[in-house]
Amino acid sequence: MIDIDGLLPRVSRPARYAGGELNAVHKDWNSVSTRLALIYPDVYEVGMSNLGLQILYDLVNREADFLAERAYAPWGDMEALMRERGIPLFSLESRRSLADFDLLGISLSLELTYTNALNVLDLAGLPVLAAERDDRFPIVVAGGSGGYNPEPMAPFFDLFAIGDGEELLLDLMRLHGRIKGGGPRGDRNGRVSRVEFLREAAKLEGVYVPSLYRLDDAGFPVPLEDGVPATIKARTLAKLGPSPVKPVVPFVEAVHDRAMVEVQRGCTRGCRFCQAGILYRPVRERLPQEVLENAEELIANTGYDELSLLSLSTADYSGVEVVTDVLGSQYPERRISVSLPSLRVDSFSVKLATALKASYGGGITFAPEAGSQRLRDVINKGVTQEDIEGAVEAVFAQGWHAVKLYFMIGLPTETDEDLDEIVKLAYRVRDIGRRHSGNRTKVKISVGALIPKPHAPFQWNGQMPYSKIKENMIRLQRGIRGPGLAFSWHEPETSVLEAALARSDRRVSQVILRAWKSGCRFDAWAEQFDFGRWRDAFAAEGMDIHVAAERQFSLEERLPWDHISTGVKKDFLAEEYRRSLRAELSPDCRSGGCLACGIRQSYGGC
Amino acid sequence: MGQRLRVIFSRGEETKYLSHLELMRMWERVFRRAGWRLAYSHGFNPHPHFSFAAPLPVGVAGEAEMMELLLDEVREPAEASQQLSGHVPPGVGVVGIQEIPEAAPTMQRQLVAAEYRVACPASASLDRLRVEAARMMEAATLPRQRVREGKTRSYDLRPMLRYLEILNGTENGAVARMELRIDADGAGRPDEVLRELGIDPADCRITRTRLLMKE
Numbered sequence: 001m002i003d004i005d006g007l008l009p010r011v012s013r014p015a016r017y018a019g020g021e022l023n024a025v026h027k028d029w030n031s032v033s034t035r036l037a038l039i040y041p042d043v044y045e046v047g048m049s050n051l052g053l054q055i056l057y058d059l060v061n062r063e064a065d066f067l068a069e070r071a072y073a074p075w076g077d078m079e080a081l082m083r084e085r086g087i088p089l090f091s092l093e094s095r096r097s098l099a100d101f102d103l104l105g106i107s108l109s110l111e112l113t114y115t116n117a118l119n120v121l122d123l124a125g126l127p128v129l130a131a132e133r134d135d136r137f138p139i140v141v142a143g144g145s146g147g148y149n150p151e152p153m154a155p156f157f158d159l160f161a162i163g164d165g166e167e168l169l170l171d172l173m174r175l176h177g178r179i180k181g182g183g184p185r186g187d188r189n190g191r192v193s194r195v196e197f198l199r200e201a202a203k204l205e206g207v208y209v210p211s212l213y214r215l216d217d218a219g220f221p222v223p224l225e226d227g228v229p230a231t232i233k234a235r236t237l238a239k240l241g242p243s244p245v246k247p248v249v250p251f252v253e254a255v256h257d258r259a260m261v262e263v264q265r266g267c268t269r270g271c272r273f274c275q276a277g278i279l280y281r282p283v284r285e286r287l288p289q290e291v292l293e294n295a296e297e298l299i300a301n302t303g304y305d306e307l308s309l310l311s312l313s314t315a316d317y318s319g320v321e322v323v324t325d326v327l328g329s330q331y332p333e334r335r336i337s338v339s340l341p342s343l344r345v346d347s348f349s350v351k352l353a354t355a356l357k358a359s360y361g362g363g364i365t366f367a368p369e370a371g372s373q374r375l376r377d378v379i380n381k382g383v384t385q386e387d388i389e390g391a392v393e394a395v396f397a398q399g400w401h402a403v404k405l406y407f408m409i410g411l412p413t414e415t416d417e418d419l420d421e422i423v424k425l426a427y428r429v430r431d432i433g434r435r436h437s438g439n440r441t442k443v444k445i446s447v448g449a450l451i452p453k454p455h456a457p458f459q460w461n462g463q464m465p466y467s468k469i470k471e472n473m474i475r476l477q478r479g480i481r482g483p484g485l486a487f488s489w490h491e492p493e494t495s496v497l498e499a500a501l502a503r504s505d506r507r508v509s510q511v512i513l514r515a516w517k518s519g520c521r522f523d524a525w526a527e528q529f530d531f532g533r534w535r536d537a538f539a540a541e542g543m544d545i546h547v548a549a550e551r552q553f554s555l556e557e558r559l560p561w562d563h564i565s566t567g568v569k570k571d572f573l574a575e576e577y578r579r580s581l582r583a584e585l586s587p588d589c590r591s592g593g594c595l596a597c598g599i600r601q602s603y604g605g606c
Numbered sequence: 607m608g609q610r611l612r613v614i615f616s617r618g619e620e621t622k623y624l625s626h627l628e629l630m631r632m633w634e635r636v637f638r639r640a641g642w643r644l645a646y647s648h649g650f651n652p653h654p655h656f657s658f659a660a661p662l663p664v665g666v667a668g669e670a671e672m673m674e675l676l677l678d679e680v681r682e683p684a685e686a687s688q689q690l691s692g693h694v695p696p697g698v699g700v701v702g703i704q705e706i707p708e709a710a711p712t713m714q715r716q717l718v719a720a721e722y723r724v725a726c727p728a729s730a731s732l733d734r735l736r737v738e739a740a741r742m743m744e745a746a747t748l749p750r751q752r753v754r755e756g757k758t759r760s761y762d763l764r765p766m767l768r769y770l771e772i773l774n775g776t777e778n779g780a781v782a783r784m785e786l787r788i789d790a791d792g793a794g795r796p797d798e799v800l801r802e803l804g805i806d807p808a809d810c811r812i813t814r815t816r817l818l819m820k821e
Contacts (some may be wrong), residue, residue, distance in 0.1 A: 009624055009665045009808035015628060020620025022635075024696040248637065249695075251621070251628045303635030303693075335646070 001095045002087060012160040015252045016044035019092035020092075022249040023301065025057070026093050031178040036060055036068045036169075037091050037101040037138075041108075041116035042524065047072040048248070048255035051310060052144065053107055056169055066173050069093040069101075069298035070248070074085060076521065076528075081449040082123060088124035090606070095394040098124035101191075102176055104138045105161075105169065105233040108146030108153060111501040112494060112524035115516040118156060128513070130158050130211060130485045135191045139198070141172065145279055147208070148234070149454040149561035151221075151506045154210040155513075158198060162564060163206040163234030164265075171204050183443035202228050206235030208564070219505050221563055233565045236603050240265060245297035249304070258306035258339075259298040263291050263319070267312035268590045272380045272580045273371070273408065276312055277452035278568050280601045281604035283590070288319030292326055299336060307331065307338045326419070334449035342367075346387045349375050350394035354464045363402025363442065364395050369423030370411060378413050380576070392429050396436035403429060404444040409472050410464030411450055412580060419472055422447075423479035430484050441484045447476055448490035451499045454561040455568070457576035462552035463499040466492060493531040497523065499539070508548065510541045525561045569598035608645055609677045610706045612713070613688065617668045620697030626661040634674065640693040645676040659817050660720060660793060667813040670701055672713055717788050717820040719768055722781040722796045724821060725811040729806070731809040732780045734759065735772045739782070739802045741768055748802060763802060766794030785818070 005428040008014035010022040029035070034209050038057055040047025047053065053070070060068035069091035074082060080235045082089070098104055104124070106117050118128045126137050133140070139158045146153065153162075161168045179192040179200070202209040212228045213221035223230055243261055250257065266283035267276070286294075295307055307327070311317055320340075327338045338356045343349040345366045353364060368388050371374045376383055395403055407422050426445050433441030449469045464472075469492040480487040500507060515537040522528035538545040553559060555574050560572070572595065579586060599606045617624070622630065634654060637644055646652040659672040687703040694700060726735065742748060748763040768785040775781040782803065786794025796814075797807035 005811065006809065011626075013624035014664065015625070018620060018623045020695065020697045251624050251632055251695075253628070253631065300639065303632070303638035305638065335652070 002090045002097065004090070004095065007085070007087065009079050012075060012117075013077055013252055015042075016072070017074065017078060017092070021092075023246045024070075024248045025061040025068070027061065027449060029067070029094060029096070032067045033065045033180055034067075034103065034173045034551055035101045036066065036103045036105055036173060037071050037098050038068050039071045039098070039104060039106045039120055040111075041073050041113040041120050042522070044072045044250070045252055045254050046524075047107075048252075048254040050107060051244075051260050051262060052165065053157070054244045054260075055241070055262075056105070056143075056408040057228050058247070059166055059170065059241065060173065063170070065177060066170075066326050069096075071098055071120070073113075073120055073522070079119070079123065079521075088577070089120060090546070092508060094215050099126060099138065101138045101179075103141055103173065104382055105141045105143055106157075107144045107500060108142040109144035110122040110151075110524060111146070111498045112529075114146075114153060114501060114512050115520040115523055117153070117522055118513065118516040121156065124502045128156055130156060130515075133158070133488060134195055135449065139176070139194055141169075143169070144220065145275065148275075148279060149502060149568065150208055150210070150564065151514060151560050152501050152504055152508045153294045154221075154506055155509045157210065158194065159201055160210075160232075161206060161235075162208060162232060164237040167234075168204065168206045168235045172201060172207075175200055175204070179264050193456070199225075199227075205233055208232045218558070219507070220558060221506075222602075224299065231563055233602070234279070234567065236282075237265075237284065238603075240286050243290075243294040243298075244296055246301045247298070249302045256308070256601045257304075258308050259302055259304040260308045260310050261287065261291050261293070261294045261298065263312045263323070264311040267316065268588050269313060269316070269382060270380050270576070270588060270595070271382075271588050272378070272576055273369070273411070273450055273452070274312075274464055275456040277453045278457075278566055281568060281597070282603060285318060288322040291319065291323050295327065304500055305336050307336060307584045309338065309340055311342070313341045313342055315346075315349045316405040316588075320352060322603065324352045324355045328357060332357040343583060345383045345391050347379075347394040349389040350391055350398065354394075354398050363404050363444065364400060365404040365406060366391055367406040368425070369406070370414075370418060371407065371423070371425050372418045373423075374583050375411055375414060375418045378580045379408075379411055380580065380586055382585065387433065388425070389428070391596065392432050396441070397431045399436075401437040402442040403435070403442065404446060405429065407445065407447045408450050409447055409476070410469055412458065412461050413583070414464075416475070419475055419586060420479070422476060426480045433484070439484070443484055444485065444486045444488065445480050446488050446490075447473060449492055449495040451495055451502065453502050455564075455566050455573070456555070456560070457573045457580060458551040459503075459559065459573065460555060460577055462550040463496065463503075466496050466546055469495070489531070491526060491570070491589070494526075494529060495524070496545060496549045497531070497534055500545045501548075503551060504548050507541070507543065511537045511543060514540055538604060564603075567599050567602035568597075572597045607680050608708075609680045610672045610674060610708050610710075611677060611683065612672055613679070613687075613690070613703045614675065614701040614703070615661070615668075615671050615694075616699040616701055617671065617778070618699070619667065619699045621695065622662075622667040622697075623665055625664055629659075629662070630656055634658075635686060636690070636695075636698075637675075640690055642681070643678040645678045656803065659717050660788060662814060663795070663797070665808075665812065666722075666796070667811070669813060669815045670817065671814070672817055674706060674713060675708050677728050693771075710776070713819070716819040717817060717818050718813055719785050719787050720793065721785045721816040721818065722783070723813045723815050724784070724796060724800065724801075725777060726779045726782055726805055726811040728778040729809075730780060732772065732774065735780050735782065735803060735805075739770045739772050742767065742799075742802060750802065752798070763794070763798055766792075767799060768800065 147162040150160045266280040644654040655676040684743040773781045
């Protein structure tokens with residue numbers, strides 16, 4: 001056990017590193033065959049909010065022969081002290097060095113955590129390049145949506161687990177245990193041959209092992225041997241696994257500090273900018289009875305006073321009315337609030353929120369995404385002016401005084417008129433609010449730039465040039481001012497970096513390595529983010545961050561992530577992109593008929 | 607029917623780094639898990655009526671801390687203590703529960719002093735600490751300066767120090783025992799006593815062993 005008593009009195013928020021939380025699982029190190037550290041490469045409060053890691057922690061620790069512990073990226077003050085004293089990054093449960101584990105599972109979902117992922121490996125005492133790690137080191141696995149374009153991070157990971165992680169992670173651990181068991185008896189601390197492990201792992205559906213591929217002249221990965229797939233198909237669960245009903249309860253307030261039940265995975269609305277809507281197909285629902293039982297167990301096991309019903313679009317969940325009726329009639333009087341994140345923009349959603357007597361202290365948030373009907377049709381948002389006004393009307397009529405509206409700029413075909421429609425909508429919403437709430441009305445408009453992510457229909461579309469994003473933000477800011485109105489925007493610089501990393505091929509890995517070496521950390525944190533340093537890192541590798549972000553792909557060319565298959569056909573995405581440019585809507589396939597996206601064939605149903 | 611209860615609790619190594627706010631949130635969750643019916647304040651943002659005798663500084667363990675709460679029900683103290691023990695996280699212990707008359711003065715008004723035990727670093731010599739402790743106890747004043755939020759404040763530590771002794775520790779370092787005054791003007795700080803002794807509080811293991819009430 002690493003002694004951290006000398007460190008914690010000297011750092012901010014020391015409870016981040018102390019462990020000892022309720023429901024943390026402490027297993028006997030020597031009683032299991034395979035040990036996994038689950039790592040979120042951001043600070044504790046962010047990592048502890050991640051439901052995906054809670055699910056995996058629960059599943060692995062249910063297995064008698066495995067253990068899972070947690071680790072997060074230390075904040076700068078802690079990092080400095082650890083480096084000064086030669087203390088490696090450790091797990092919260094057993095306080096062992098991460099280098100002692102068999103497998104490190106790093107959640108890779110946000111590009112802005114990529115430098116932290118490298119820093120985590122380095123702090124654990126591992127070479128950051130997979131090629132420099134031999135059998136003494138743990139096998140480093142990436143999970144999460146970042147794996148859908150693995151190339152930017154490919155040199156740093158031994159393996160990418162792509163798709164739903166539940167079965168896949170257990171498959172990997174079983175494989176590891178089997179290979180280890182084949183070694184000397186009783187040698188439970190021995191290492192397996194990573195070459196052998198990786199070769200076997202590459203045969204599992206959803207696994208990408210970069211070292212088993214070479215790059216062809218055009219820079220695309222090609223299998224080096226038989227049995228290694230040319231195209232890696234993401235793993236998809238037929239049915240959602242059990243909810244974690246005894247999650248670790250943090251002492252330090254997490255960003256999402258509440259009980260969470262995933263009511264449904266996947267979304268069929270078909271918004272054309274949305275990556276998650278493609279990655280998590282098909283829709284898989286949890287039965288209402290199970291949701292209610294999970295909620296009850298969660299509250300009893302954690303003591304949380306807030307419950308969140310999670311999905312990409314909870315109002316589309318078929319059991320939503322049953323669940324909200326029951327919870328709404330019981331939970332408020334027990335002082336437990338229930339929240340529905342990602343509300344749809346319509347009065348039905350407001351009705352649900354009302355049934356839950358949800359407090360939504362900061363007001364209800366809707367995401368119309370675009371100001372004009374034409375542009376909302378381009379992105380296939382499926383929301384009309386009447387939907388927006390109806391939703392807002394219902395919110396203020398129910399006694400809320402604040403509404404937050406989220407918009408995106410830099411959408412394909414966008415013109416100044418579309419931007420001016422955002423301004424008009426802001427005033428229109430304020431007027432509606434004033435009829436109910438008078439001068440207490442607060443309308444917050446928040447704007448971010450489109451980041452065209454891999455596998456979404458807009459993947460071919462280059463990001464709007466940086467200078468134009470800034471110009472448009474200022475245009476909106478000038479338009480949206482006055483009593484009852486507030487305007488805020490996401491920093492365009494971080495959006496540029498996200499696009500440049502998300503849309504690039506293997507070459508950008510050298511940029512990431514260089515940026516990390518030059519001191520980039522916690523890029524998602526405004527006060528830590530250093531755009532200049534990133535721009536320099538691109539330049540030093542002979543690239544341009546803006547060119548990378550703004551690159552327009554042709555529909556015919558091969559994309560850097562084409563070797564990863566979500567099960568959705570590229571033809572379908574291309575057709576959606578073409579339709580978007582003509583402002584043609586596509587229906588929600590749950591109600592409007594099958595659009596032949598490919599999921600039905602690739603997974604035999606949806 | 608309501609009730610005012612005082613919970614005596616400990617916090618150990620795993621939980622000593624919690625801030626006061628984090629500790630309060632922890633207790634709210636403990637009571638919800640235990641199924642207790644807390645009395646809540648009225649108003650827009652209702653909260654339970656918790657009060658703590660004296661907040662513990664971050665990094666300081668406690669053996670007999672005190673908190674009081676108001677219930678919307680009545681519980682038998684011994685039974686309540688045992689039941690609550692089943693719902694606290696690993697680093698927290700329920701030492702006991704007492705029923706307090708609702709009209710009794712607040713704990714803050716009854717509190718007079720706190721006792722601490724400090725495991726000093728092995729590098730600090732026992733003899734030198736004894737000399738320093740004797741000097742401090744004999745001094746008429748111990749002028750010190752404290753920097754808080756960028757402002758330096760001068761004050762006298764001596765009146766806050768009721769006693770200080772240095773013992774031979776069971777581990778490899780010396781042990782300091784001290785009793786520090788608490789009154790309306792503030793509480794004596796163990797880290798300040800340690801600095802006056804010439805050791806860095808961050809190198810010590812500090813435990814508050816007892817809170818002393820007026821009687």
